[in-house]
Amino acid sequence: MADALTGFLEAAVRTATPLAFAAMGETIAERAGVINVGLEGCVMAGAFGALVAAGAGGVGAGFATSAVAGAALAALFALCVVRLGTDQIITGTAMTLLGLGGTGALYRTWYGAGGAALSVPTAGPMAVPGLSKLPVVGPAFFSQPVVTYLAALLVPVLWWFLYRTHAGLALRAVGEAPEAARAAGVATARLRTLAVVAGGALGGLAGGTLVLAQAGTFAEGMSAGRGFVAIAIVVLGRWHPVGAALGALVFGAATALQFLIQAMGWTLPYQLFLALPYVLTLGALALARGRGRPPAALGQASG
Amino acid sequence: MTRHRWTGRLLLIAATGGVAALLLLAIVALAGYDAPRALGALAGGAFGSLDAVLSGTLVRATPLVLAGLAVTLAFRAGVLNIGAEGQLLAGAAAATAAGLAVTGPGPLPLVSALTAGIAGGAVVAGVAAWLRARFGVLDVISTLMLNSVAQFVVAWLVRGPLQEPLRIYPQSASLAAAARLPVLVPGSRLHLGWLMAVVLAGVGSWWLARTAAGFRLRATGLNPLAAASAGGVATGRVTAWAFVGSGMLAGLAGAVEVTGVTYALYENLSPGYGFTAIAVALLAGLEPVLVIATGLVFGALEAGASAMQRDAGVPSVLVAVVEALVILLLVLAERGRQAGWWTRRTPEAAG
Numbered sequence: 001m002a003d004a005l006t007g008f009l010e011a012a013v014r015t016a017t018p019l020a021f022a023a024m025g026e027t028i029a030e031r032a033g034v035i036n037v038g039l040e041g042c043v044m045a046g047a048f049g050a051l052v053a054a055g056a057g058g059v060g061a062g063f064a065t066s067a068v069a070g071a072a073l074a075a076l077f078a079l080c081v082v083r084l085g086t087d088q089i090i091t092g093t094a095m096t097l098l099g100l101g102g103t104g105a106l107y108r109t110w111y112g113a114g115g116a117a118l119s120v121p122t123a124g125p126m127a128v129p130g131l132s133k134l135p136v137v138g139p140a141f142f143s144q145p146v147v148t149y150l151a152a153l154l155v156p157v158l159w160w161f162l163y164r165t166h167a168g169l170a171l172r173a174v175g176e177a178p179e180a181a182r183a184a185g186v187a188t189a190r191l192r193t194l195a196v197v198a199g200g201a202l203g204g205l206a207g208g209t210l211v212l213a214q215a216g217t218f219a220e221g222m223s224a225g226r227g228f229v230a231i232a233i234v235v236l237g238r239w240h241p242v243g244a245a246l247g248a249l250v251f252g253a254a255t256a257l258q259f260l261i262q263a264m265g266w267t268l269p270y271q272l273f274l275a276l277p278y279v280l281t282l283g284a285l286a287l288a289r290g291r292g293r294p295p296a297a298l299g300q301a302s303g
Numbered sequence: 304m305t306r307h308r309w310t311g312r313l314l315l316i317a318a319t320g321g322v323a324a325l326l327l328l329a330i331v332a333l334a335g336y337d338a339p340r341a342l343g344a345l346a347g348g349a350f351g352s353l354d355a356v357l358s359g360t361l362v363r364a365t366p367l368v369l370a371g372l373a374v375t376l377a378f379r380a381g382v383l384n385i386g387a388e389g390q391l392l393a394g395a396a397a398a399t400a401a402g403l404a405v406t407g408p409g410p411l412p413l414v415s416a417l418t419a420g421i422a423g424g425a426v427v428a429g430v431a432a433w434l435r436a437r438f439g440v441l442d443v444i445s446t447l448m449l450n451s452v453a454q455f456v457v458a459w460l461v462r463g464p465l466q467e468p469l470r471i472y473p474q475s476a477s478l479a480a481a482a483r484l485p486v487l488v489p490g491s492r493l494h495l496g497w498l499m500a501v502v503l504a505g506v507g508s509w510w511l512a513r514t515a516a517g518f519r520l521r522a523t524g525l526n527p528l529a530a531a532s533a534g535g536v537a538t539g540r541v542t543a544w545a546f547v548g549s550g551m552l553a554g555l556a557g558a559v560e561v562t563g564v565t566y567a568l569y570e571n572l573s574p575g576y577g578f579t580a581i582a583v584a585l586l587a588g589l590e591p592v593l594v595i596a597t598g599l600v601f602g603a604l605e606a607g608a609s610a611m612q613r614d615a616g617v618p619s620v621l622v623a624v625v626e627a628l629v630i631l632l633l634v635l636a637e638r639g640r641q642a643g644w645w646t647r648r649t650p651e652a653a654g
Binding site: 085089094096100101104270285286 | 385430434439441443447448449450451452456458459462463575578585618620621622623626627628631634635637642
């Protein structure tokens with residue numbers, strides 16, 4: 001049972017890592033008033049960027065390129081939505097199609113139509129001295145790839161940025177009351193653009209994590225809706241970085257439930273296990289009604 | 304929309320189709336493929352012969368028109384249903400289950416399959432409508448989550464309760480002839496679903512423009528506050544029914560695909576019809592009758608792209624890139640029209 005529990009916790013944290021990156025990225029964008037449904041496309045762009053760069057330059061280059069690729073797609077989205085004022089949802093849907101289709105086409109063109117499974121260098125687990133020896137939780141929390149620690153570190157950093165810095169205050173002001181922010185001398189369009197691009201970079205990092213720390217390879221559509229899940233997690237996390245990280249962990253735990261339940265001897269078809277977290281997310285969204293409030297200017301064309 | 308503006312829209316649709324084909328070929332050439340050969344395959348696959356038109360373009364256009372109508376209905380009511388894909392899959396699964404289970408006289412199996420498909424799509428959309436009305440969950444998020452749920456449930460069905468009797472392949476058994484849509488033109492693959500899509504598009508335009516219910520739906524979509532206060536419209540009920548109606552149309556698209564084309568349920572039944580439907584609806588300016596034309600444009604593009612993959616080795620997934628670019632161009636054009644970029648008028652005068 002202890003083994004099953006360790007397996008459950010380890011799988012929960014592993015599943016949560018890319019979701020936490022993506023959800024924190026979306027939190028930044030939404031706090032500035034932009035909902036980026038194209039996050040799914042950013043995750044795919046990041047995954048493909050990681051594949052290309054890691055093959056040539058190793059794991060570090062892979063992660064860096066994944067962030068750049070996600071940021072690039074988000075920059076195109078920001079150009080349309082922030083500068084030109086197009087509809088955020090429709091434009092975001094187009095970005096998702098662009099990310100999914102573009103990476104699929106490039107993959108088949110560069111790596112062959114057969115899509116033979118390529119393996120890339122991966123970031124192996126990095127044991128934290130001492131802590132990783134703890135019973136049950138040690139292997140689960142302190143023997144993870146380095147990006148998991150990076151995701152955990154990002155939570156307080158992002159909290160500090162949003163709530164303790166001048167730039168973070170300005171960013172939140174742009175999402176709540178853009179007119180007032182502009183009157184106070186904030187460059188609203190530039191800040192929104194930066195927020196969306198930063199969010200896209202984190203979405204790309206989520207894709208990089210999938211390739212370089214988990215799958216060790218690339219597959220078309222491997223993001224499998226994680227970008228969309230991250231958007232739901234932002235709502236559950238009440239547009240707060242700590243909430244985003246917790247939401248990602250809860251979703252990871254729901255996904256990892258299969259290990260526990262299988263250990264208890266129950267059988268439920270694998271595919272229904274995969275659907276379960278999405279159903280739970282919908283239920284949680286319904287129950288979260290009235291708790292927390294979206295940024296007042298979320299989704300509105302930049303005023 | 305007046306007849307005069309339909310003419311302008313049709314020109315725009317034709318021009319967009321041409322631009323999309325050019326974009327596709329430009330990308331193909333940039334990627335280093337044999338462009339002339341790709342062009343030949345693209346044109347041949349879409350229009351090269353009567354069979355290419357009937358069995359390729361029109362067959363591909365059928366689910367696109369139906370799902371495009373689903374998106375149109377929702378968007379006109381101000382409901383951001385981007386879950387047509389999941390509703391279509393639910394419709395396909397329900398239609399398969401009913402088509403395999405119901406035996407009986409005459410058209411009973413077919414009618415059961417189509418009805419079940421409509422109901423399947425309605426249930427999935429109904430969940431999202433209920434979550435919106437009761438709990439204020441955003442349409443976008445709920446429909447995207449339900450897309451994933453539908454995909455996993457179909458993946459389970461074709462390995463579980465609906466798997467073919469030999470239990471080797473992840474797909475359902477084939478529907479009996481009595482549960483299949485009749486072929487419209489003998490010798491081709493064109494089925495009755497195309498006619499259903501065309502009729503529904505016509506009825507949709509008439510319903511939106513000429514009936515009181517259609518007026519209430521349009522008023523709700525344009526300005527729900529004004530519709531409720533000045534017009535006395537029960538906007539909550541209107542949006543909920545538009546959501547469910549949208550799901551019914553998407554479910555029918557799935558049912559028609561199963562009973563008219565694949566005759567069985569399998570995982571990758573839809574190459575993203577529900578997402579392409581967004582481009583189909585937007586290009587039509589959310590006018591149901593024009594969805595026929597835009598469905599044809601994208602149907603031709605997809606049929607041509609399939610031929611391009613077969614004959615010139617170009618990945619057909621490139622069509623998704625072109626669709627994304629078309630959607631982007633359309634939202635930019637729409638935004639430009641609102642803001643008066645194309646004219647000398649001020650934004651105020653254009654509004």
